[in-house]
Amino acid sequence: MKRHVARAGAGLGALALLAGGIFCFGGGYDRWSTGRLLTNACDGVLPAAGVRSVLGERHLKADDDSKGSLDDTSTSLRVVCGVSRDTEKNAGKHADDGSVTVTVNGVPTLDREDRRYESLYPTVRSGLPPAPLGQGWNGVFSVGDSHGEGKATTAVLLDCAPGRGDLLVTVSVNVDGYVDDSPLDNPERRTAFVRIATDTATNASRRWNCDADLGEALTTVPLPVNKDEYVAPADAKGTCSGITARGKAVARAWESERGTAPFEECILGNAEGHTTYRLAAHYGPYTEGARHDHVERSGDPDPIAAGQRSGVLANGSYWTTATCPGGGEPALFTLVPYDDKAKRPEADRAYALSVLKAFAERSAAAHRCAAPAAPTTTTEP
Template sequence: MALIPRPLTRRRLRTLGAVAPALAALAGVIVWFAGSEERALDEACDGVLPVSDVRAVLGDDDTDVTNHTEGSFDGGGGSERGNSLSVRCEVKTESGGSLTVTIAGSPRPSSEYGNGELYAALPSRDTLPVPLGHGWAGLFATDSARLGDGEDGEATTAVLLPCAKGGDSLLITVDTALGREVTLDDPANRPDFVRTATATAEAANEHWDCGARLGTPVRDVDLPVNEDEYEPLIGARGTCAGVPTASRSAVSTARETAREGAPREICALGARDGSPRYRLEAYYGPYAEDARSQFTRDYDYENVTPAEKAAGRLGKSAYWAGATCPEGAESALYLIRADDADGDARRSPDLAYERAALKAFATRSAGHHGCAAPSLPGG
């Protein structure tokens, strides 16, 4: 038998009238809580974190967002007081993915020198960071690039924005963790570790009126270079190009990366079996500033450090050189240091070779970056 609906009495109408606003209010609460997560992402890192790119990388899981901003960015061409801007935000998902973003203005106030790292560090001990290319002054780095290692799903991307007026810059560094199920060995995955950094850089460039030239989307990026990826030094074409071999120091192999305008460059020199001997490093912009600041802190027992002089010798087996770079940028810094595990180079340093290797490395790097001929250490 069909049910006949009862007519709506005044009492039932009053009841429905009371329930409807309550349901609407509840719906509003649900919408507010759902929207608050997106608002937190919108406001993260002073509003320059690209939400669509974050979601594309981390997925649609619930997120926990932390955010901290302090200081200011002058952007006026090398303020004597420095740029105190320091931004940090972190996004974590329930599935274990995360992004940690730092944005720092350069140069830093002189009061910060020697007190600790001025900028976010890049993994570079066991692997060599590779340049981003595609028109970006940036780097892609990992603690380990070996398939299946615990850090296989983790990487760091750094993007430097040299501002149009010269002297000031913004450094964006993004640590991305996507879990071990996402291997860096698959070239199709690697752009996901980069896209948040480049998109954040684009937004930061506009937000702080930097006016830097931007690159194009990074659709492919090389793996950082592992310790066992050494090749003959003769014939090197990247960051080790032109560096001589040495019979006394048993230097005949190299690990290198392409040289594509990255703000840090490394050439690792080794013996025939790849065992380490020396490491050549070039620092530009904020990385040069940071390195000099750390020498002030860690080598205060030395008479002179790279913070006080353009070129010189540091310790028993280390030399540095410097070069003036265009548009008011921080002077570049070049180093050669003994890198051998058993200490042969430290115990019996081949000083003539160290100076020759540093000269070749610094001269090529400076020329590629449009800097002046480097000041070199004497004998």
């Protein structure tokens, strides 16, 4: 009898070991550890299913940097986490071959330490204008960055309940790290990327008692314009509308649809396709970030704080402002000339001011802001 019991016990032990081996080598442990990792990362606001759809189930690691509070008036919230494929377990691939980086910023930035950063908020700028999300979301989607085409970035700005700062959620996905190799022309692929941001924003609004009005569940996401999709300025209907051509010097326009996104761009180029002017509209955190980049970090006097409403920055860019509902940062509109600023003739300056005026007026009207100040060449506050 004892011999039979011993055999039965050994059999059960072997089955347990076999089940454990199947669990581990079949990916069960990786799925369990990934689920735990995604639940804990970024203060628990990541959408686990969305991240899995981008990076897969196995061999993931996370870096987390969460600090600050929305309830402390002396600090600002800054939550940053990155989830990537583990290099050591991924057949030698670099971790950047599959990664998602999420940043949740309290707006405005209050910490003096945070203001040392090169930029207060993650950039959504790429080579060409980003596309507004629409569907009730105050955000944009851009492809690539200033160094190449390696990212798909989504930013969502949450207008929190009165008495609280807002939240800016920014998600960057390495486009080469998706488990599917289909291009971003595939609407399912880019919608999967953007849903990580909108789902994170939904979770963040709940987590930090933001109580913002949220958009609809995304069914599709517009694809930003590419280099071949330019129009003549006279045919522009979106962010470049109202801008006149100027011979061969300004013969092409790259634009996005006109919406109410917190960051908008219009790119103007010559007949050969080279950029002549870059126009940008900054709202909320992007106004604060632009002022930090162009003035605060350089130590120059802040002309906006001094009461100036338009002028020329130290780098030669023209700017103007408009007051918007809510009483926060004014909207900031900039035009960067891509020619020799030191030798710019008066006719070029007059044209640049007229272009900035047309761009700023239409953007401000779409955002229900007051009419912008007339652009000038003033340099002193």
